Amino acid sequence: GPAKRAKRFRYFTYLWRLTYLSAIGGAAYLAYGVWDLRHPDDQFEPDPNKKxxxxxxxxxxxxxxxxxxxxxxxxxxxxxxxxxxxxxxxxxxxxxxxxxxxxxxxxxxxxxxxxxxxxxxxxxxxxxxxxxxxxxxxxxxxxxxxxxxxxxxxxxxxxxxxxxENATFGIPGVKEHSCFLKEIGDAQQIRKKIMDCVETATFKDQSPEEVERLLHMVVVGGGPTGVEFAGELQDFFDQDIKKWVPEISDKFKVTLIEALPNVLPMFSKQLIDYTESTFKEEKITIKTKTAVKKVTDKTVEAEATGPDGKKTTEVMPYGLLVWATGNAxxxxxxxxxxxxxxxxxxxxxxxxxxxxxxxxxxxxxxxxxxxxxxxxxxxxxxxxxxxxxxxxxxxMAKSEAIENQIHELSSSLNLKPGDSASVSKEIEAHEKQLRRIKDIKPFHYTHQGSLAYIGSERAVADVSWLNGNFATGGGLTYLFWRSAYLSMCFSTRNRVLVVLDWLKSKAFGRDVSRE
Ligand code: FAD
Ligand code: NAI
Incomplete structure (x- = not known):
């Protein structure tokens, strides 16, 4: 009836107002963030006698x-x-x-x-x-x-x-021939090299073997760095490179090499399986139980352990080699x-x-x-x-200040014997405060979970939540991955820039120019 309709209408009006207000609130928050970034307050120089x-x-x-x-x-x-x-x-x-x-x-x-x-x-x-x-x-x-x-x-x-720094374990040729993935310069070098390999592969009269080598992208190390990079690279190829350079579409290949029996050892078994099957779908080859022993300018030499425990040496020609075997x-x-x-x-x-x-x-x-x-x-x-x-x-600074105050009060105790009772009281109060402040608990780490992007808009997450753990993988996890990173991004400026980049690469595709 009309009463019900009026109620529904009111309900929608409220909802509309709420949306409207939160949009204004969000915009105001953003504007304040930007304004604050650009207008820092005047600073003072700390006392030079401080530590x-x-x-x-x-x-x-x-x-x-x-x-x-x-x-x-x-x-x-x-x-x-x-x-x-x-x-x-x-x-x-x-x-x-x-x-x-x-x-x-x-x-x-x-x-x-x-x-x-x-x-x-x-x-x-x-x-x-x-x-x-x-x-x-x-x-x-x-x-x-x-x-x-x-x-x-x-x-x-x-x-x-x-x-x-990047671990190389003294393996010959790694420092000279591979790209690492730790600093901004590394990422820029990789970006440039991917397109250089593609353009060189399509150069006039390139032999089929050379084309195959140039388009073979090898990633060493199946930790999260290696896995996330392999996923991003395959995305780049599937969503963009393939479109602009169709003649190489069946020749581009990503291989991930890992010495241990599986990738992502810090994640739960279920997510390891999910990652491995997603990689299979994405056509990324995973070679586990395979340890790289030597690198030259065009090949990677690895020792693979078969199911029977027998060791074989494999030589893989590559165009791009990314080395992600952890820290030194x-x-x-x-x-x-x-x-x-x-x-x-x-x-x-x-x-x-x-x-x-x-x-x-x-x-x-x-x-x-x-x-x-x-x-x-x-x-x-x-x-x-x-x-x-x-x-x-x-x-520490606070308790030092209180200690100094106590020291001063104690010395005044001798000067003004008449006030001694009230001064003693004050000292006592300060000492109590000091004891409370000085009672600092040791460092305790709270694990919030592990999160990794694995390509084709999927992510894996082992999250500790409400004292429980849950493992999830897939498209929703990917959305969670994106929003989690956005909320972790440091400044408002970074948040805005990253969102704009995501929108830009979604709308126009990634840029395939080699800078
Ligand atoms: P860093 O962040 O590496 O900072 C070291 C600083 O010291 C740098 O500013 C460097 O320039 C400076 N420095 C170097 N040498 C000197 C010197 N001699 N004198 C003075 N300064 C020096 N961890 C996660 O928890 N989640 C993730 O999703 C995640 N993703 C990652 C992705 C990649 C590609 C990589 C490489 C790492 C990732 N990590 C992630 C790990 C994380 O980045 C590191 O654990 C973290 O950076 C360690 O912090 P840090 O302050 O010890 O070192
Ligand atoms: P890592 O140490 O986690 O993994 C390196 C892998 O390389 C290991 O699995 C190791 O067995 C393998 N390896 C070593 N030598 C090899 C060889 N010669 N041949 C083949 N494989 C070899 O290193 P990674 O991925 O760089 O991560 C470093 C740290 O940063 C980790 O603590 C990780 O958790 C953290 N990180 C976290 C991320 C996330 O949470 N999404 C993303 C990236 C890094």
Whole structure:
């Protein structure tokens, strides 16, 4: 009847208003984010008598520390050869242009400029840490060098957050001939090389064997980096390259080589199977139980173990080789470890205690891939460690201030004997506050789950939720993957840029020009 219709109409009006209001709210939030980014407040210089807190690196560990740190308590100095933060989870998407590289970079200057008290940044590599003299040797290794390009920085407190380098296990030819996938430059090099291989394969009079070699894309390492890259690459081919260069459509081939019996060892069995069957559909060849032993400019030599345990050597010609076999310790970290007897037995990085203090030192902390705290080398771990250190340092500064107050009050106790009762009370209150503040719990990692993109708009996720775990794979997971990454992207600017890139590559396809 009409009453029902009126009710329905009212209901729709409410819904419409709600949508309308949330759209306005969203737009206002976005506009404020943009405005705030462009208009940082004036900063003040911290008191020069405060302690020097030196942070090495501008990656996940260092930046999450910096974001949560009250910089007025210390003289903060950040040192890194890279003047930006890199959102690594979307780096595989940059190799094919699904996302443009600048969209996942966040200038460190914007991060430091938004702090309340000024922070110094030096674009340089730390080459040596001297724990005795409490100094760091730094070296400007960029193209433009000034008269001052190598110097020393003193610290009272040091945070080592330099990450890791690419493992090659000393396998001959890897460094010379393969591309890695860790930095922006790596992704750009891969993007360029994919199209170079395609154009060279279609060059006049290219022999069939040479065409086959040039279009064979080999990925070594079945960890998440290798898997995500292989997925992105196959997408690029299926959705774009094939369309513009149809004559190679049956010749482009992606092979993923893994030494262990399966890919993605950190995911659950069900998701490993899902990934392997998706790769089969996508026509990506997975070669497990196959360890690469040697690389030349045109071939990969691997040792495959058959089901009967027999070993055979396989030589695979390739056009593009991407090497993703995990992490190795950086030289500056190795050198520091060699100076500390307590680090003698540590192999994979700086062994730290439950407060992330480097074992065998007093004023050095480490986070992320260069620290060994018993967790996987992931962004999730590094960012939680960085946030923990920020809380720790903020608290240390606070308790130091209270200690000073107590000290002052205690000395006034002798001067004004008449007030002693009230002063004692005050001291007691301060001591109580101090005890509460000083009771800092050790670092505790909360695993939120693992998430990986596997190509053809599918993702796999092992998520810890409400104390339970669930494993999911597929198209919905892919949407979840995208929104999860968007919410993790650092600034409003990055979020907007990444969404625009996704829309752009969806509407126009990825760009196949070789830059
Ligand atoms: P990094 O982020 O690597 O930062 C190290 C910093 O130190 C850099 O700024 C570097 O320039 C600087 N530096 C290097 N040498 C020196 C020196 N000598 N002196 C001073 N500074 C130096 N993890 C996840 O949890 N989820 C993901 O989806 C995910 N995806 C990834 C995808 C790819 C392609 C890769 C390569 C990694 C991915 N990871 C992911 C892992 C994650 O990126 C790392 O675990 C994380 O970056 C570690 O943080 P970090 O701060 O220790 O090191
Ligand atoms: P990884 O260490 O996870 O995997 C490397 C793989 O290479 C291993 O499975 C190893 O068996 C294999 N390998 C080593 N030598 C080999 C050889 N000679 N021949 C063939 N295979 C060989 O490395 P990856 O993928 O770079 O990841 C590094 C870290 O970053 C991990 O902790 C990972 O969890 C994290 N990460 C997380 C992502 C995500 O959550 N989506 C994405 C990328 C990285």
């Amino acid at each position: 020097n807190l030196v942070i090495l690196g501008t990656g996940w560990g260092a930046v999450s520390l910096l974001k949560k740190l009250d910089t007025e308590n210390y003289n903060v100095i950040v040192i890194s050869p890279r003047n930006y933060f890199l959102f690594t989870p979307l780096l595989p998407s940059c190799t094919t242009g699904t996302v443009e590289h600048r969209s996942i970079m966040e200038p460190i200057r914007s991060i430091t400029r938004h702090k309340q008290a000024a922070v110094k940044f030096y674009e340089a590599e730390a080459t040596k840490i001297d724990p005795e003299r409490k100094t760091v040797l730094i070296d400007d290794n960029s193209d433009v060098k000034g008269a001052s390009n190598k110097t020393e920085v003193s610290y009272d407190m040091l945070v080592v957050s330099v990450g890791a 310790v950086r030289p500056v970290v190795k050198d520091l470890m060699s100076q500390i007897p307590a680090q003698k037995d540590s192999r994979r990085g700086l062994a730290v205690n439950e407060y992330l203090v480097v074992q065998g030192t007093k004023d050095i902390w480490a986070t992320g891939d260069c620290a060994v705290a018993g967790y996987a080398p992931t962004a999730q771990v590094a960012s939680q460690e960085g946030a923990f250190l920020a809380r720790l340092f903020n608290t």
